[in-house]
Amino acid sequence: MPALLDKSSEVLGLLAEHAATLAKVGPDVQSLIDDGKKRYRVLEQADATQERARGSQLPAAVTGFYVQKAKLYTALKIINSAGHELADL
Secondary structure (H helix, E strand, O other), X not given: OHHHHHHHHXXXXXXXXXXXXXXXXOOOHHHHHHHHHHHHHHHHHHHHHHHHHHHHOOOHHHXXXXXHHHHHHHHHHHHHHHHHHHHOO
16 A cells, blocks of 8 residues: 555656646646545545554564564664764764
8 A cells, every 4th residue: 555655646746747738638637636635645544544453453462573673673773874974984
């Protein structure tokens, strides 16, 4: 779902950017953009609802694992960033 939302956002941006040009050759482009934005919001909300439901159904051990994984990831990012800073000296 995230890939679909990303692509939809990209296409809506392109449509909005070139709306004047597209209006010369087709129907009312702004109504298509508005409809696309509305559908995007519905999909985005549905995805968020599904993720919250999925997260609440995970066993405590899995949730704990994800918390520890996030802490490790953050620590590794800090170490990596420090390494890059030292390499730039």
